[in-house]
Amino acid sequence: PSFGFLFDIDGVLVRGKTPIPAARTAFQKLVNSQGQFLVPVVFVTNAGNCLRQNKADQLSHLLGVPISQDQVMMSHSPLRMFKRYHEKCVLVSGQGPLLDIAQDLGFCQPITIDTLREKRPLLDAVDHDRRPNVLHSQEQLFSLSTVVLFGEPVRWETSLQLIIDVLLTSGYPGNPYEQENYPHIPVLACNMDLMWVAEAQSPRFGHGTFMVCLENIYKKITGKDLKYEALMGKPSRLTYQYAEHLIRAQALQRSWEQPIHTLYAVGDNLMTDVYGANLYWEKELARAAAARCRSVLVCTGVYSPHRQAPPDAGDSVTEAAFHGHRDFRFDPGLVEPDHIVPDVDAAVDLVFQLENFAP
Secondary structure: OOEEEEEOOEOOOEEOOEEOHHHHHHHHOOEOOOOOEOOOEEEEOOOOOOOHHHHHHHHHHHHOOOOOHHHEEOOOHHHHHOHHHOOOEEEEEOOOOHHHHHHHHOOOEEEEHHHHHHHOHHHOOOOHHHOOOOOOOOOOOOOOOEEEEOOOOOOHHHHHHHHHHHHHOOOOEOEOOOOOOOOOOOEEEEOOOOEEOOOOOOOEEOHHHHHHHHHHHHHHHHOOOOOOOEEEOOOOHHHHHHHHHHHHHHHHHOOOOOOOOEEEEEEOOHHHHHHHHHHHHHHOOOOOOOOEEEEEEEOOOOOOOOOOOOOOOHHHOOHHHOOOOOOOOOOHHHHOOOEEEOOHHHHHHHHHHHOOOOO
């Protein structure tokens, strides 16, 4: 094969925990009788609340084919490359086994929001029932050097308050605010999805919505923009570079000598899957060695042809409705998919046809 697949998960293969029927059919076409993939495949998800191995096991069960963790790319996977932060004391926000995830990525001193709240109980004051009955004496000072946002937390008010505390005290929560310390300590963020699709009929809040809250609270208090050291997850170029690396590693492992010329990004979200694929290929035209990236939009998730204007009608897409992250420019051309198909099974058929690939 001279091509590879980048599959989104939520809205393409599953809705919440329910498999989309077309997914199993599609993946039977992608493996041989021994369960080996006929083409390189990477699952590129903006989810970040579990370890790669757990997601691989879940996908293997749902799709009925063996998936390895090397085929799975979580929104936080590129953090493995940020080694300059691995030895530092970092605050991690999100849900799931956060400490396990952080340590698996290489972080040696992660501290969760819950741990910070235990050390500084007076800081979490929105929920009256969670306020401490007895005033605690201040413990020995400790400092946090970086904030890592893995995904949306459960208790937004607690996370928003404590992250703001860390940013406005230069990493010493519990101290008085020092707004003159700007720019603040580094913030690394994964998963910018404003919304995602589960079993509900309408899309649900994603981590991007939490980030909108954090950014606006910070600006309201300080009058300045919250800055990110790095943004990861689709549509970030960093994510697609890492995904292409994984695709090429698979081809090398299988001793496929044909160069990978094209990546097909199959997703359900105009603002992440389509925008990211288009942005990556647009930016990477100068790199002769890079595979071109083509977007294939399915209608089983966030995108519905009945719910919004056709993506090729650039005049009907306005910047006021831009669902991408604040730090990404609006361009109607970047949300135009190369292909629109009903579901992931149709996407596989289309790509095989385009590539004249007959398994």
